[in-house]
Amino acid sequence: MKHKIFIPLFLIMITSLASAAETPDFKAILELNDQRQTFENQDFSATITFISVDPEEGDNKSTMVMFRNDDDDKFLLLTLEPVVDKGVGILRVDDNLWQYDPESRKFTHTSLKDMIQGTDARNSDMRVSTLSEDYEVTAYEEGKLGAFDVWIVTLNALNDEVTYPKQIVYINKENNLILQAKEYSLTGRLMRSKYTPKYEKINNKFVATTILIVDELVKGKKTQITFKDISLKDIPEEVFSKNYLERVNR
Amino acid sequence: MKILLKIAVRNLFEHKVKTLIIGIIIASGVFILVTVNSMLDTSKKGIRENFIENYTGHLMIHGKTTGRASLFPQGGGMDGESKKTPTIESFFDVVEFLENSPQVKAFSPQISGSARVSVEESDMGFSILFGIDPEKYKEMYPQNINIIEGEYLDSNEEGILLSKSVVNMLKRFSKREVHAGDKILLTGMSFTAGTKIREVTVKGIMEFKNSQGQLQFVSLVSVDTMRALEGLTVGANMEVELSQEDTELMDMSIDDMFSDTGLGNLSLDNSTSNTSDIFNILGDSSESKALSETDSGAWYYIAVRLEPGASIEGFRKSIQNWFDEQGLENSTADWLQGAGSTAQASQNFQWVFNVVIIMIAIVAIIIIMNTLVISITERIPEIGTIRAIGGQKSFIRWMILLETFLISIVFGTIGIIAATIALNVTGAIGIEAPNMFFEVILGGKVLYPVISISALIAGLISVILISLIACIYPLVLALRIQPVTAMQSK
Structure with a gap:
């Protein structure tokens, strides 16, 4: 009799263990994603092009140079194009985020949630990735995205500082890279879809070099972000300062 | 007719309770219709005069738009849209056309927008901004603002006339008082x-005189500041040329986008981190400065006031x-469209009220009809006798029509008298929002209603109509009564 009870129990345990073994540790995957996109002990710079297409408002092209120091979570974005916005800057240092207008030579506080110069990109998109700190996994399922097998993982925010309280991310099963993110408002409305089809590998780090953001509120409005001229060479400390923005605009 | 009138009056007095039930319904209906519609008419007239006199003029001229143009910015200046x-x-x-038109008394061009307001670098409030030509604005609206401090x-100087409500907002959030002469940042x-x-x-x-909700946070600012904030610069309309590479992902399907590994090895570029390059990265900025000059011909609207009688x-x-x-491709809009959602909300409220009244009227018709049916049933022997002694249908x-008409007139008049008294009293003391x-519905902080003749006539006509509709079915019942029923009844 005892054996008859133990056999099904044993089978249940084996099945549970097997399924537990198949379920990946999503927290660890998010940490891996953050870690692989964070440049410790190295500075990061790139030229970023934002192309926005809006069927009603017309097209918009901005080129900015980005300087980033992930150890101190600081970055600087400086507009090179269009000429009319040349010198406009966004600076993040010590949890402060400033916007600089070279015409008036004035700074004002801005937010990570604000959009970058009329594009669909937000200041938070330029910051070091902190998904594992800001979100918890609440659901997952398996799926397909193009040719790739993916985990479709629902993330809910752990704090109200994030731009989107909920995201559904599509994680490539093969290399654990995030290929797509659907970003939702607090009311559950889909706000943006962010596609990341191209990553470039530098040593053991990954840089998303081409990103497409689809505005889900304005039909046909899209922004393509392209990273070029990527460098990991040291950046002078004074670049991450208000003085630099004022000096470079003289 | 004299006999009919005598019988009708006698019947009404004989069935006092039923007469009173119908009468109270009629009097209350007339009272509500006349008082509320008079109030709404007064508020509508007040809003119209107030807006035309102080904020919108008789009409506004605007550029080509697919949306509804409004002097008040709502998502980029067009009501309900977040567009340029x-x-x-x-x-x-x-x-030049306006200056040569004899019908035009005054006009004032304007750029509307909004901005964050801050003292030093921290955002602490916001304001709706009207970018104006100070001289033209004063000529157009000589009495519409109170300058508190x-x-x-000045036409030759950049500056802002800050709304009192915005000053209070800054005081509440930053604990700092803003006074004339201080400098603030607009973003x-x-x-x-x-x-x-x-x-x-x-x-x-400043504060607007006779202001209501929508105008509380409006500040007046020099037009060039407004143009700069709205990006109305010489270089604003430069064409953008996009290459195929720029938009390569835009038209791709998801399957195409994720068809291969998407992974590559990066070749690093070290050119940007050269120190001298970093500090000269912007190069010559003279072209940028030239293109950032504000466009002196850029205006969103012109509010126009016409000569009296035009x-x-x-x-x-x-x-x-x-x-x-x-x-x-310019166009014009009337004052109501120019006034934006607030004035329109007040107008829409009258429609909502009238829909509610129609629903109440249907209920009233059913109650009156039911009371009349009971009354007719009770009077079957009497009606049968009239028919038996030769009374025609x-x-x-x-x-019955005369009875209904008499109730409508008598109690309708009582309703009108009560409404007139109520409106005179409230007109003297005012109704505070x-x-x-x-404030939006009443068109200001205090409403002094006056009786509206159109509301009065409409009230009386509606109540007579309601009574007549209500008596159709009882009338059919009464006409079916045969003379023999008079003999059959106890």
């Missing part, structure tokens, strides 16, 4: 121009014809 507001085409020619804007967040920051001197602190529609037609002749018909919602 178009500027007036050939502004200086339009001004400081002075009016424009235009959808198309991006973020623009301007420092301006507070020339004065036909608004006539002038709209004549200026539209001129736009067509010149090939300009038409006699019965007129008898308890909150911003009612």
